[in-house]
Amino acid sequence: MPLPKSLPDIRSFFDTFDWDRLAAEVNAEARARIAIVGPVNSGKSTLFNLLKGKTISPVAAVPGTTRQLVLETMGPFSLVDTPGFGDAVVAGGTDLAKIAWDAVDTVDFVVLLLDASAGVRQGDLDLYWRIRERNVPVLVALNKIDLIRRDLRAVLGDLQIKLSGVAVVPLSARTGEGVADKIIPAIIESHPGLAVTIGRALPAFRDQAARRLTRDAVIWSGLWAAFPLPGVDVTALSVLQMRLVLRLAALYGESMTARHAGELLTTIAGGLVARYIGQELAKLVPGFGSLVAALVAANSTWHIGNIAAAYFEGGRKFSPAQMQQMYKRWFEWKKPR
Numbered sequence: 581m582p583l584p585k586s587l588p589d590i591r592s593f594f595d596t597f598d599w600d601r602l603a604a605e606v607n608a609e610a611r612a613r614i615a616i617v618g619p620v621n622s623g624k625s626t627l628f629n630l631l632k633g634k635t636i637s638p639v640a641a642v643p644g645t646t647r648q649l650v651l652e653t654m655g656p657f658s659l660v661d662t663p664g665f666g667d668a669v670v671a672g673g674t675d676l677a678k679i680a681w682d683a684v685d686t687v688d689f690v691v692l693l694l695d696a697s698a699g700v701r702q703g704d705l706d707l708y709w710r711i712r713e714r715n716v717p718v719l720v721a722l723n724k725i726d727l728i729r730r731d732l733r734a735v736l737g738d739l740q741i742k743l744s745g746v747a748v749v750p751l752s753a754r755t756g757e758g759v760a761d762k763i764i765p766a767i768i769e770s771h772p773g774l775a776v777t778i779g780r781a782l783p784a785f786r787d788q789a790a791r792r793l794t795r796d797a798v799i800w801s802g803l804w805a806a807f808p809l810p811g812v813d814v815t816a817l818s819v820l821q822m823r824l825v826l827r828l829a830a831l832y833g834e835s836m837t838a839r840h841a842g843e844l845l846t847t848i849a850g851g852l853v854a855r856y857i858g859q860e861l862a863k864l865v866p867g868f869g870s871l872v873a874a875l876v877a878a879n880s881t882w883h884i885g886n887i888a889a890a891y892f893e894g895g896r897k898f899s900p901a902q903m904q905q906m907y908k909r910w911f912e913w914k915k916p917r
Contacts, residue, residue: 602819603838606826609773610780615683617711618693619704623723627693627753628652684711689767689774690718696750697727700739708743719749719770721763726752760784772796772827779831786893789831794885797824798878805877806870821845821881825888832892847900848887848907849880883907 616624632652684690690711694704711718722739725732732750739748749766751758764785768775772793779789797820804816822838825845829836836844887906891898898906 600838602823603826603836603841606776606823606830609776609827610830612688612774612777613686614689614691614767614774614777615687616691616693617680617684618723619695619698619701619707622693622695622698623753624693627691627721627723627751627759630753630756630759684714684716687716689771690716691763691767692718692720693723693753694720694739696722696724696732696735699735700742704739705742708746717771719763719766720746721749721751723751723753725750726755726757768792776827776830780833786831790828790885790889793824793827793831794882794889797821797885798882801881802874802878806874817877817881821884824881824885828885828888828892832889834892834896844888844891845884848884848891848903 616628618624692708692711694700708718708720720739720743722736728735736748736750740746747766749758749763751763753759764778764782765788768778768785768789769792775789775792779786800820801817804820822841822845825841826836826838829841884907887898887903890906891903
């Protein structure tokens with residue numbers, strides 16, 4: 581596909597892609613579902629209720645209190661509390677473990693909550709690897725750390741070793757310790773799609789989510805632009821930058837079609853055509869040229885993300901001229917902040 585040579589050309593260039601499908605994918609990210617799973621009595625319901633802000637799922641010291649899937653919406657996504665995986669079939673023929681596994685198979689992300697006071701058990705390790713086998717992203721959290729202050733470091737170290745170095749988030753669902761400052765940021769960092777979900781539902785985390793989305797786009801922009809053949813990366817870069825704008829719009833709860841996102845992208849980067857052409861011509865210089873192209877693309881994407889986030893956060897109050905001036909000023913080979 582030839583490089584666009586003017587602003588109307590690049591708008592036509594954008595129109596050749598299935599942007600509506602891209603917009604639908606981003607909207608689906610904003611409706612991601614997260615399941616809280618774990619062994620019996622690990623504190624799943626306590627964490628669920630804490631995140632929700634009120635008691636929905638029953639809490640008791642008796643193992644197996646949760647007897648069914650508890651599904652509650654929280655903003656644009658759902659939290660799913662499940663029965664413990666160690667529960668047997670109860671009276672009436674309900675297979676609680678099957679309910680839990682069915683929940684795992686239908687969500688986008690799993691928080692595996694383990695009981696710090698019970699120590700590291702083989703069943704916990706087996707549970708983690710079984711979830712991994714189902715190709716579902718999983719975050720391991722160690723609950724009830726308020727009960728093992730003296731032994732916390734040892735228990736965390738033991739668990740991480742037995743999980744082959746997997747990071748573990750320590751928290752206390754009862755006191756709230758480690759929830760806002762550790763587990764929510766860890767979910768945001770785990771996947772850009774989840775950043776849209778969490779940031780949209782929890783405004784306090786929007787800045788972090790916006791940075792996560794922009795950083796992801798910057799990395800991929802640099803990798804694509806480093807491809808040595810001129811012109812090959814233009815399509816991919818267009819998709820990446822368009823997806824970033826759509827994700828940021830969704831993050832701030834703004835309704836935006838793919839066409840409007842394309843218009844905003846070209847408004848922000850009035851020199852977008854020149855940047856594309858410049859980074860492609862740089863590749864004519866062997867070796868070093870690809871590095872220059874990667875830096876140009878990454879820098880451009882970084883500032884597109886920053887300006888788009890400021891635009892949506894400010895309620896779309898920037899004029900086209902202001903956005904173009906911001907882009908021009910910020911792009912002058914500054915390192916990303």
